[in-house]
Amino acid sequence: MPSVEAAAPAIRKTALNPVHRQMGAKMVEFNGWEMPVEYPSAGGIIAEHNAVRRGVGIFDVSHMGDICFAGPEALAAVQHLSMNDASRLAVGQAQYSALLYPQGTFVDDVVVHRLGEDEYLLVINAGTREKDFNWVRDNSHQFNCKVENLSDDFTQIAIQGPKAVNLLQKLTNADLSAVKFYWVTRGGIVLERGSLRRFLLNTLIARTGYTGEDGFEIYVPSDEATSAWVWNRLLEVGKEFGVVPCGLGARNTLRLEAKLPLYGHEISDTINVWEAGLDRFCKMEKPDFIGRVVLEKAKAEGLKRTLVGLEMVDRGIARDGYRVLGNEGGAVGYVTSGSPAPFLKKNIALAYVPPEFAALGTELKVEIRGQGVKAIVVPTPFYKRPKKL
């Protein structure tokens, strides 16, 4: 039945939208948000991608959502709703996790941050903000804790790359060398212009990201003036490190090289945890959580399909949704994400195929405009950042 809510929602904009436009970014719609896909002034997707691999890039990721759990039973609520074991988190620590349906499939993947003794922040995807919040609210009534949607409160900026730490350290009084990967801290962000000097106090700084590099995500107040100020300061102070603004195009190619899943592609409400290969983030030994019962059964039954990495052998680029063909020419699976990999300079893809096609070195074909183009199953992640000496 048609209702008022069924009307097409207006496209949403982040607080940095005017700044992106002013910088000449190409804007696209992504999950209901108008976002920069690339900055021609920064050289475009390939240059942005490689800047993050070799130096540092900054991303507006304010379209991501934030849900806060606070109260005596916050941990119990998070444990019930998510598949990783949040009881292992020390205050100030974060973990990759997911919210599951009872079928063991994905509501969304999330990063759970333990901000205080009884306070947890879940960072969720843009396209699933409302769905996630409703799901979390409807499935946490029984717990004594407050569940708040803080999605509109923050401008979230990701500072990513081997030089991210050097750049951000110039703007904060927090000691970043003491913050390990997947830990958070709070600190002042220095905002200065000319003789004016002020601090943005108590800013949440997480050493997290979605690029396969070291990096940080900072959460600043979402008013336009503060957001623009922080963004511009990062670009100014980062000049000596060759900082570039990056759009969603580079964000996608970076996460693909690092095999980080994207909701609606590698994970969705029809794909379960085992198929997605996220076993190590799903703690079956912890107390009951939504999805667990069916996952146990699915594990006993074995996999019908599994996520593999493909590298194109012959000329051609696999794209999202293309069919994967077996040797007899019939479809055996499909590509979830495919793209040229700007740093690796290869054409790579992630695809779901039955386990018998998943062994490393298996030759498959990807159907590109009616032609089967040769590809090979390769180890993932395609890209792993070099260990620091």
Add this chain to the structure above:
Amino acid sequence: MTYPADNKYTKEHEWIKANGNNATIGITHHAQDSLGDIVFVDLPKIGSEIASGKPFGSVESVKAVSDLYAPVSGTVTEVNAVLATAPENINKDAHSAWMIKIALKDPAELNSLLSASDYEKFVAEEG
């Protein structure tokens, strides 16, 4: 950008430069600009027929795949093999990085295409 005045253009953003019964085809500066980094070009083989308004190949940027549409009909006589290994040449100079040369089937087909100034107007209106 001023578009070479002796070329004709399509609303699908191809350019064609005719020389008697032969012609050279590529994509416009505007096309490469909106595509972004071009990483792959798929072109027909020498001797294949292309038909006016129908796809004859494709061009891919990091993000997207776009069909190439034949401005006119003809037979492919030459393919720019350099683009297989250096597709970025199209970003550098779309109007010299030609894609294919053809023998025209009917030179009169050229008359229905856009002039440089019409194309410029079309691009401006499209935003």
